[in-house]
Amino acid sequence: MYLDLDRTPAGRSELDVAGTVALGLGEGFAPEATISGELTLQNLESRVLASGTLQASGMAECARCLSAFAMRWDVPVELMVLRDPHSNETEGDTLLILQRDGEVDLAESLRESAALAYPQMTICRDECRGLCASCGADLNDGPCGCVEEPVDPRWEGLP
Ligand SMILES: [Zn+2]
Ligand SMILES: [Zn+2]
Structure with a gap:
């Protein structure tokens, strides 16, 4: 160069x-x-x-x-x-x-x-999709099987 x-x-x-x-x-x-x-x-x-x-x-x-x-x-x-x-x-x-x-x-x-x-x-x-915060699996390879956190009911119904 x-x-x-x-x-x-x-x-x-x-x-x-x-x-x-x-x-x-x-x-x-x-x-x-x-x-x-x-x-x-x-x-x-x-x-x-x-x-x-x-x-x-x-x-x-x-x-x-x-x-x-x-x-x-x-x-x-x-x-x-x-x-x-x-x-x-x-x-x-x-x-x-x-x-x-x-x-x-x-x-x-x-x-x-x-x-x-x-x-x-x-x-x-x-x-x-990055890595699963709980088990560290690469989510690009598919779901890791961890149970998803339940949605906080206070947020439900918000747009
Ligand atoms: Zn990546
Ligand atoms: Zn996981």
Whole structure:
């Protein structure tokens, strides 16, 4: 996942991105993300802006049923390569990389973007039934046989 400053044409162009980064988010999170997609480059000579939405995928743990599943999520990317290594410019939320020429390694910036965009709720599928609170059985495999709690009569008849 490199951006070659010496070969990026002036003006607008596209950059194909494909690679895997270690997310480093800790337990319960996907350990790594495979990132792919296309970024739009704006090469203004003194700076190159790379932006777009990439796709990430990784093995995550379902928050309901605790099974591992392949999760996909979108990764918005906005980063700027400033070709003045002594710049102290800041650009809001845009990730800045200072490098004059040669190949820019995008891995750390893309790791940061993928980690920021990591979904808050990781659910294997919308209709996941999760685990039984009493016996821990995976309810996706069918009813576990536990007796359901009787409905509190005070709530009956409410819409
Ligand atoms: Zn699940
Ligand atoms: Zn049960």
